[in-house]
Amino acid sequence: xxxxMKRLVSVLLLAVLLYSLLGFLILPGIALRIANQQLAExxxxxxxxxxxxxxxxxxxxxxWGLRMGEPQAPQLAFARLHxxxxxxxxxxxxxHLADVELQQPQVELRFAKDGTLNLAxxxxxxxxxxxxxxxxxxxxxxxxxxxxxxxxxxxxxxxxRPSSPVELRYDDLxxxxxxxxxxxxxxxxxxxxxSGPDGGRxxxxxxxxxxxxRSSGSLxxxxxxxxxxxxxxxxxxxxxxxxxxxDLAADYQLSLAEGTQLLLKGIQxxxxxxxxxxxxxxxxxxxxxxxxxxxxxxxxxxxxxxGSVRSQQLETWAAREADGQLDWQKLFAAEPSPPATANSATxxxxxxxxxxxxxxxxxxxxxxxxxxxxxxxSHVHLADRVPEQAxxxxxxxxxxxxxxxxxxxxxxxxxxxxxxxxxxxxxxxxGQVQLTPxxxxxxxSSQDIDLRVAQxxxxxxxxxxxxxxxxxxDLDVTLxxxxxxxxxxxxxxxxxxxxxxxxxxxxxxxRWKQLDLAGLNYRHGELLSIDSVRLExxxxxxxxNEDLTTNASELLIAQAKPAAPSEGAPLGVRIGQVDxxxxxxxxxxxxxxxxxxxAVQQLNGRIGTLDNRAGKPASVNIAGKxxxxxxxxxxxxxxxxDPLASLDIATQFKQVELTTLTxxxxxxxxxxxxxxxxxxxxxxxxxxxxxxxxxxxxxEQLQLGEKVDSPSAVDLPIxxxxxxxxxxxxxxxxxxxxxxxxxxxxxxxxxxVWQTLxxxxxxxxQAPFKFIGGLVSGGAEVDLSSVPFxxxxxxxxxxxxxxxxxxxxxxxxxxxLRLEIEGMSAAQDGxxxxxxxxxxxxxxxxxxxxxxxxxxxxxxxGELQVxxxxxxxLLEGIYRARLKQQPPAEWAELDDDQRTxxxxxxxxxxxxxxxxxxxxxxxxxxxxxxxYLVDQGGxxxxxxxxxxxxxxxADADGRxxxxxxxxxx
Numbered sequence: 001x002x003x004x005m006k007r008l009v010s011v012l013l014l015a016v017l018l019y020s021l022l023g024f025l026i027l028p029g030i031a032l033r034i035a036n037q038q039l040a041e042x043x044x045x046x047x048x049x050x051x052x053x054x055x056x057x058x059x060x061x062x063x064w065g066l067r068m069g070e071p072q073a074p075q076l077a078f079a080r081l082h083x084x085x086x087x088x089x090x091x092x093x094x095x096h097l098a099d100v101e102l103q104q105p106q107v108e109l110r111f112a113k114d115g116t117l118n119l120a121x122x123x124x125x126x127x128x129x130x131x132x133x134x135x136x137x138x139x140x141x142x143x144x145x146x147x148x149x150x151x152x153x154x155x156x157x158x159x160x161r162p163s164s165p166v167e168l169r170y171d172d173l174x175x176x177x178x179x180x181x182x183x184x185x186x187x188x189x190x191x192x193x194x195s196g197p198d199g200g201r202x203x204x205x206x207x208x209x210x211x212x213x214r215s216s217g218s219l220x221x222x223x224x225x226x227x228x229x230x231x232x233x234x235x236x237x238x239x240x241x242x243x244x245x246x247d248l249a250a251d252y253q254l255s256l257a258e259g260t261q262l263l264l265k266g267i268q269x270x271x272x273x274x275x276x277x278x279x280x281x282x283x284x285x286x287x288x289x290x291x292x293x294x295x296x297x298x299x300x301x302x303x304x305x306x307g308s309v310r311s312q313q314l315e316t317w318a319a320r321e322a323d324g325q326l327d328w329q330k331l332f333a334a335e336p337s338p339p340a341t342a343n344s345a346t347x348x349x350x351x352x353x354x355x356x357x358x359x360x361x362x363x364x365x366x367x368x369x370x371x372x373x374x375x376x377x378s379h380v381h382l383a384d385r386v387p388e389q390a391x392x393x394x395x396x397x398x399x400x401x402x403x404x405x406x407x408x409x410x411x412x413x414x415x416x417x418x419x420x421x422x423x424x425x426x427x428x429x430x431g432q433v434q435l436t437p438x439x440x441x442x443x444x445s446s447q448d449i450d451l452r453v454a455q456x457x458x459x460x461x462x463x464x465x466x467x468x469x470x471x472x473x474d475l476d477v478t479l480x481x482x483x484x485x486x487x488x489x490x491x492x493x494x495x496x497x498x499x500x501x502x503x504x505x506x507x508x509x510x511r512w513k514q515l516d517l518a519g520l521n522y523r524h525g526e527l528l529s530i531d532s533v534r535l536e537x538x539x540x541x542x543x544x545n546e547d548l549t550t551n552a553s554e555l556l557i558a559q560a561k562p563a564a565p566s567e568g569a570p571l572g573v574r575i576g577q578v579d580x581x582x583x584x585x586x587x588x589x590x591x592x593x594x595x596x597x598x599a600v601q602q603l604n605g606r607i608g609t610l611d612n613r614a615g616k617p618a619s620v621n622i623a624g625k626x627x628x629x630x631x632x633x634x635x636x637x638x639x640x641x642d643p644l645a646s647l648d649i650a651t652q653f654k655q656v657e658l659t660t661l662t663x664x665x666x667x668x669x670x671x672x673x674x675x676x677x678x679x680x681x682x683x684x685x686x687x688x689x690x691x692x693x694x695x696x697x698x699x700e701q702l703q704l705g706e707k708v709d710s711p712s713a714v715d716l717p718i719x720x721x722x723x724x725x726x727x728x729x730x731x732x733x734x735x736x737x738x739x740x741x742x743x744x745x746x747x748x749x750x751x752x753v754w755q756t757l758x759x760x761x762x763x764x765x766q767a768p769f770k771f772i773g774g775l776v777s778g779g780a781e782v783d784l785s786s787v788p789f790x791x792x793x794x795x796x797x798x799x800x801x802x803x804x805x806x807x808x809x810x811x812x813x814x815x816x817l818r819l820e821i822e823g824m825s826a827a828q829d830g831x832x833x834x835x836x837x838x839x840x841x842x843x844x845x846x847x848x849x850x851x852x853x854x855x856x857x858x859x860x861x862g863e864l865q866v867x868x869x870x871x872x873x874l875l876e877g878i879y880r881a882r883l884k885q886q887p888p889a890e891w892a893e894l895d896d897d898q899r900t901x902x903x904x905x906x907x908x909x910x911x912x913x914x915x916x917x918x919x920x921x922x923x924x925x926x927x928x929x930x931x932y933l934v935d936q937g938g939x940x941x942x943x944x945x946x947x948x949x950x951x952x953x954a955d956a957d958g959r960x961x962x963x964x965x966x967x968x969x
Contacts, residue, residue, distance in 0.1 A: 422449070468497050539584050792830075807819075
């Protein structure tokens with residue numbers, strides 16, 4: 001018994017010894033040699049395993065130093081692989097590994113230009129059998145893994161398929177997995193942490209299951225290097241990433257049990273900084289930071305919910321190119337997909353279930369819901385290169401907020417916008433917008449929008465320059481439909497400081513201080529209603545040219561024949577009232593010799609309701625002054641939309657100086673007017689095209705001047721007619737009734753008026769009238785027959801004011817006397833006038849430069865102080881513009897001071913000899929005398945007459961005396 005036991009123990013010890021020898025020494029050596037032989041046979045690159053160790057008792061296997069690839073650049077390698085096999089694998093029917101550790105693994109993933117993967121080329125593998133259509137899916141390999149740990153990993157990715165190679169490396173990768181089983185419904189727990197030399201870090205933790213494949217957990221990417229992956233984007237669109245880094249975090253749930261089901265929750269994205277450029281280097285987009293929070297994505301429902309978006313200092317550029325397309329539109333133009341290559345992966349035939357799921361997903365559009373988005377301190381740079389002169393507009397700082405946006409468009413979302421426009425403008429909008437159906441309710445307000453941005457769009461149609469103009473508004477915008485368009489705009493708008501310039505003659509055309517539109521109501525295609533229009537200090541210029549064209553018609557640029565108007569009811573237009581405050585206008589007729597010009601000031605009044613659908617005439621009540629003193633009034637009613645249907649207008653002109661009408665009297669009567677005043681009482685009535693007019697004309701103290709040769713003058717005894725028509729009070733009273741059918745093409749008002757006047761003159765010449773009139777002269781201790789002025793000046797000095805004070809006192813004592821003022825100028829005024837004009841030209845030219853630059857300017861150019869160092873540069877332009885010539889070539893040899901002196905001398909000599917400027921000075925002197933006698937002397941303006949001016953000689957002391965004449969009624 002003892003011997004048997006001893007033999008048994010000996011056998012067991014020998015068996016253990018042999019088992020140990022086999023497990024610890026023989027099998028590892030054989031396995032290592034076989035492994036290296038197999039690697040050498042099947043590997044396409046150098047491959048080796050340094051050491052293999054196996055513990056037959058604990059069933060632990062260790063592999064050291066696997067390297068596949070070149071010695072200095074292995075494509076697949078690890079320092080140590082440890083696996084602990086459990087003995088219960090024999091009776092559990094599954095491979096049970098208690099612990100698997102992989103230390104310092106190295107993997108290089110390299111995609112060649114043709115799409116081949118380096119790892120797929122490492123081994124010479126026999127071709128696998130193609131699966132048959134009826135082959136049932138196999139059961140997963142039975143495996144239970146208690147713990148898998150990977151530490152010190154190094155992953156390198158290189159992709160040569162994009163136009164620019166993609167390189168990405170994670171050189172510190174750690175992975176841990178617990179309790180993985182291919183037969184259990186329990187999920188394994190896993191953790192992945194990876195970081196790279198470029199600063200990117202990946203944190204992944206959660207659970208993982210195999211039957212079916214499923215996973216849940218959280219994923220976080222910190223300081224992700226966008227530039228490494230950007231070539232994938234740049235191949236799709238020609239965008240260059242100037243800078244960019246991303247932080248991303250999310251909780252996820254993934255399941256392949258019934259199709260692909262992916263749910264991301266708590267998505268947090270931070271992009272800072274970020275900048276894009278076009279391929280040619282143009283900046284496209286730049287931002288300091290973009291943060292997305294509290295967001296989710298549901299792949300099965302095809303739904304994205306964005307909780308909040310916050311952006312700081314977004315800056316973007318956009319332009320409409322000359323061909324009408326947006327530059328961004330060109331960047332994102334669709335490009336054809338590249339053809340499939342021979343190395344493309346083979347796609348397995350889709351099952352019916354997969355096809356049905358894919359079709360269902362394709363039919364269901366993605367839904368994007370945005371709860372709250374806020375863009376702060378943004379800037380948008382817009383450019384339009386379609387006009388001949390490119391337009392640039394900057395918006396910013398721009399703040400935009402969106403709440404409750406849904407891409408389905410069936411519910412409204414809130415919109416808030418506040419931005420600067422250009423240098424000083426502001427624009428804001430607030431309200432709700434809905435996409436399906438397209439509706440909107442917005443409150444829109446604007447302030448100080450620079451209208452000069454519209455210049456490029458006006459230039460093809462009109463020769464007009466917008467020197468200044470600011471737009472403001474407070475509007476409610478309602479959009480109810482887009483097909484058909486149902487748009488309504490209500491509120492108020494205003495345009496201030498409008499100033500337009502006639503670019504042909506470089507002179508003002510239309511301007512005003514303020515235009516207010518109150519009670520604005522616009523319904524697209526139906527109605528434009530304005531409760532009231534208020535014009536503050538409007539001004540307009542109307543000129544008849546020598547060829548009888550007007551300044552307004554010559555500003556229009558001929559266009560192609562317009563399209564035929566669309567069928568349907570015309571737009572209803574209603575204006576409740578038009579108020580005019582302190583208006584003015586200039587009128588000139590250059591078809592006459594000498595030219596005629598006059599001005600209307602102090603225009604105030606109101607025009608009543610204008611309505612193109614009601615058919616009712618609007619009331620008119622406007623009053624003003626002609627040449628400052630002569631009152632004019634327009635009262636009655638009219639229908640501007642159909643003037644032949646209804647018109648009743650009474651116009652009165654009181655005390656108009658007839659000297660301003662000298663050009664007309666010279667052309668039609670053959671005489672200048674030396675003195676006289678005109679009163680007109682015109683009453684025109686039109687009913688259904690039938691004219692019934694009453695014209696009453698009263699001429700006071702008319703005196704004709706010298707004869708004028710005119711082919712248009714009537715062949716009548718004009719001087720005799722005037723003398724005979726004067727009554728005992730020195731007045732000529734005429735009544736000229738007119739009747740006719742305005743619908744008749746043969747009816748013309750003016751020939752009838754002239755024929756009536758001719759008949760009156762003939763009847764007056766045939767019946768004599770009492771002749772009255774005479775000169776009355778008076779005197780005093782001082783000479784009151786003239787008023788002296790300093791050369792080039794219309795200012796009254798102490799001597800002149802003393803004379804006028806004495807004269808006004810004398811005229812008050814003699815109420816029957818009338819004073820005639822004959823403006824006078826002399827050659828000695830020329831140099832002083834020239835110097836004054838040069839200073840005004842400096843101010844006007846510098847004022848225009850400041851306006852074009854958009855600088856703040858005073859109300860008028862006369863308020864500017866031009867520095868002496870600015871004047872030489874301005875003088876060059878003034879010389880060319882005013883003398884209509886280039887400086888002589890020899891002046892180019894002069895130094896700056898000499899050239900400036902020559903330019904200045906030439907201008908002063910030209911203007912010093914101008915008779916027109918001397919005539920204007922003479923008129924101003926006469927007007928100044930009259931103004932002093934009215935304002936300071938207390939005389940009625942009706943007692944003062946301005947005679948036609950004259951050019952004379954200065955007195956011995958160099959002063960210019962303006963003659964005064966006395967007359968009576």
